[in-house]
Amino acid sequence: MKRLMFVFLAMLIFAGCWDKIEIEDRIFVYGIAIDKVSNELNKSKGPFYEYVNENIEVTFLIPNPSKVVSGEQNVFENITVRAGSIPEAIEKVFKKQNRHLFFGHEKLLILGEAVLRDDKILKEIVDWIDRDPQKNRSSFVVATKDVKGIINITPKLEKLLVPYIIGTLKNQEEVSTLLNIDFNGFVSNFKVNGVAILPIINKVKDEGVIKNVFLIKDYKLLKEVDDRYIRGYSILTNSLKGGRKLFKYKDHVLSYLISNSHASLEAKEEDGKINFNVKVKMEGDIEDFILNEDLLKADIVHNIEKSIKEQFENELYETVRYFQDTGYDYLKLKDWTKKHQYSLYKKYEKNWDEAFKTAKFNFDFEVKIRRVGVVR
């Protein structure tokens, strides 16, 4: 019996051999860029649906380990294939590369504008990533109008393109008009409601510049939104992590560095409309001021606070009006109402978009200037 047991235990050791892939046989995909290049339908009637059309162009961004070691400048290799779908694209990569694609370290997903305009392809891509347990769920998602341009950028201070773009996205903590979206955040709303917000990165000269965001509705691109509304969006959804607001004071445009912002909402119903009262508490510093003017007086600081408060309130009114015009509640107020005012939510649940469009907003900012630097 003991010998028999030994034989069976030996199986334990060998059971792993099926999945043995040497590390040098892997291609570590660091980023995926997907663009749509044609509109053809799969017209194949027979049993063969492979290699019929090449609607999408998939680029796998892969660091080349030998180049990284030898310290070369451009260490990213782009493997580009055209295919009907992503699984087919992967198959095509296997046909021309000896190594195995490995997605466990994927950090960035770049979606071309044309992909976002096609709900079918976009749904396919999202499901493909969502379904496979191997994929990295905390990778960032960005949109771009020019996939080719982006993947051919040579970063100035970094060796690799993907960390460069990710680093830029992470600067959300420094810039109030920048959003970064990771796959988790993107997919949960996209899957359930068909909506999402994606930051846009474009090649300007030889750099990738993040500007504006795309709104996605009904699983496809709705429109592009200007950067100026992003801060308001972040404040309302309590996702503001830092950054500044420029404000006007005595004909000077000055900068207020936000260190902390918290919005608390209240909702009431008034003559068939929802009334949102938004109270925002904000803390920050004055970053620049007029030379040789004494700032360190309580009443001056108070005046500036008041002026910033008014400008913030106006900004938020504008922002909300803008989002109301889009016709869909991107500000996650439906969620908020469901969580905090369930009976109100139940009443308007069925035609929430309409209720959101006609909703009234009141903003009350409490702006505090905590520090002014080391100059009076």
Next chain:
Amino acid sequence: MVPNDDKISQFQVALIVFLTPIGVGIFTLPSTLAKDVETNGWLSLILGGLVCLLEIYFICCIAKKYSPAKFTDVLKQLFGKFLGTIFAVIIFIYFLIFSALEVRLFAETTKMYLLYKTPLEYIIIPFLFLGIILARCGIEPIARFFEAVIYLVAITFILVFLLYLPKSDYSNLLPVLRIHPLKLLKGVEDSFFSFSGFEVLLLLFPFMRDSKKSFKVSAISIMLITFIYVVIFVQCIARFGVDYTKTLLYPTLSLIKSSDVPGAFIEGIEGLLFSLWIVLIFTTLAMFIFAYSVIAGDLLKQKEAKHIVILFLPAVYIVSLLPDNIASTFELVDKLIKSLGYFVILILPTLMFIVSKIKGERA
């Protein structure tokens, strides 16, 4: 010095009641609850835990009365020889199918996350053999094994808590209690069956060195499990939101997968956690195998449980391979719980309690 007499201490009982229920169910639990009771899963878990405590109270009451007697003998005393034997057979089948499905679900999950190309059979067979090696040694080695792994498990949970506590949006748990009571009942049912495994307590009493505190220690175990389940549910909902959690098959694993350690000095922590999780599933399996061998041993009047363990191994293996795919596996689990599960972990202890009360009064 702990005597080597194949008896277990109260602490070991607590460990068995604690580690047996936690198995593959923990992977799917948040999504089942999110589907049925949305954000109120934590409440239904607590209620389910209370029902579980009640059942444990019943079991302990019965055990107090008939303590050193074997479980099948107790059944025969309570319900007569014929009915008692039938009940014992049902429990035997329940444990057998349950261990088979536990192994299957474990293998499916492992295949999906770790061993993509390894055939299912080769994941199942070694795992079963390991279970058998432990189970045929008797209750004391099992209990000692449990004692050895509890520290690993504790570290796993503490790690998970620390990783996810700060990064989630806890307002996702609102609204509280906005749900139809009938739906909540469905959630309580789900949660109650997520504790299934505690029923091995029925069999443990003849093996206890001293059974006075058994209710207290198993109650503490159940409370700990409830706490862990609640934390995992809350973390999943806070991380993914109710609507997305519903769509996931293994929300707990997705949660682990979507971790990013602050500072990012390690990545892919899920591999580590997953291997620790295998230990949890192994404890469940070993205990179930032991449970069916005890019952079958009593039924067949065979004193050595060792041989019984191996005798039914092919049955476990075949049942584990019966479902065609993952969907039908889940269906079978559902069917098992809705039929045998109800009987074994809900109806039987209650029935035994009532009958023992009636018989006790007569005596």
